[in-house]
Amino acid sequence: MTARxxxxxVLFGLLVVFAMPKKVECGHPNSGTCTHKASFNRVCTPxxxxxxxxxxxxxxxSSDVGFAYSSGEDCR
Numbered sequence: 001m002t003a004r005x006x007x008x009x010v011l012f013g014l015l016v017v018f019a020m021p022k023k024v025e026c027g028h029p030n031s032g033t034c035t036h037k038a039s040f041n042r043v044c045t046p047x048x049x050x051x052x053x054x055x056x057x058x059x060x061x062s063s064d065v066g067f068a069y070s071s072g073e074d075c076r
Contacts, residue, residue: 017052017053018051018052018053018056019051019052019053020051020052021049021050021051021052021069022049022050022051022052022055023047023048023049024047024048024049024050024055024058025045025046025047025074026045026046026047027046027048027064027071028048028058028062028063028064028065029055029058029059029062030059030062031064034046038075042075042076043075043076044073044074044075044076045073045074045075046071046072046073047071047072047073047074048068048070048071049068049069049070049071050065050067050068050069051067051069054067054068
């Protein structure tokens with residue numbers, strides 16, 4: 001493999017890793033507790049399924065970027 005081929009392989013690998021989904025509770029990392037009570041004494045926690053690259057950006061910035069593949073709530 002040529003040097004250019006190795007560079008393209010590494011770049012493609014990084015893009016795949018940064019696009020992989022990561023489930024994050026409370027919207028963004030380091031946001032503290034965000035649970036709330038629902039009906040029938042259930043506790044609900046919001047979550048987002050976002051790309052790993054955006055997770056790293058949110059972790060460094062300690063704020064929500066606002067992009068996610070999907071979102072919802074887990075109630076127990």
